[in-house]
Amino acid sequence: xxxxxxxxxxxxxxxxxxxxxxxxxxxxxxxxxxxxxxxxxxxxxxxxxxxxxxxxxxxxxxxxxxxxxxxxxxxxxxxxxxxxxxxxxxxxxxxxxxxxxxxxxxxxxxxxxxxxxxxxxxxxxxxxxxxxxxxxxxxxxxxxxxxxxxxxxx
Numbered sequence: 001x002x003x004x005x006x007x008x009x010x011x012x013x014x015x016x017x018x019x020x021x022x023x024x025x026x027x028x029x030x031x032x033x034x035x036x037x038x039x040x041x042x043x044x045x046x047x048x049x050x051x052x053x054x055x056x057x058x059x060x061x062x063x064x065x066x067x068x069x070x071x072x073x074x075x076x077x078x079x080x081x082x083x084x085x086x087x088x089x090x091x092x093x094x095x096x097x098x099x100x101x102x103x104x105x106x107x108x109x110x111x112x113x114x115x116x117x118x119x120x121x122x123x124x125x126x127x128x129x130x131x132x133x134x135x136x137x138x139x140x141x142x143x144x145x146x147x148x149x150x151x152x153x154x
Contacts, residue, residue: 001084001130002123003114006074012123018046022072022144026121031076031142045147055135058083058113063090063106063129067097069145072134074121077140083110083131084121090129 001011025041027047028081039048054098055078065087073082085108092107110131116122124130133139 001128005120018146027149038081047145049143052140053133054138058134061131063108063131065104065129066102067126068102071124072144075116075118075141077118078137079141081134082114085111086131087127087129
């Protein structure tokens with residue numbers, strides 16, 4: 001897991017061939033002008049989801065993980081307190097992994113919480129179980145989904 005601000009995004013661009021394009025999208029797009037929904041950037045290899053939601057309490061947040069995608073979750077408005085726990089330490093699955101939705105949920109409690117203000121983001125890799133959308137208020141955020149496989153022909 002990574003927690004940072006966009007001003008430092010160039011530090012992470014070498015980690016994945018689509019990270020430069022992902023961070024360019026976050027810097028160059030008027031994200032506040034986009035309605036909630038899904039926006040293709042590089043087909044299924046890289047896309048954005050704009051979310052607006054009322055926050056929930058920690059007890060209602062479920063840890064989730066993904067096998068096919070890395071998440072970059074940038075908070076646009078509000079504060080998102082995101083739970084985190086190493087996937088290898090999760091012992092209480094809610095159900096089996098859904099290949100169609102690329103998600104699995106857990107009853108486990110997060111090991112730690114990160115308070116992410118507007119302008120901050122977290123990167124969650126497949127080994128990071130995470131519980132987003134915890135807040136006393138409403139949250140507007142963008143979630144970039146980056147496919148683990150390369151799409152640049154290399």
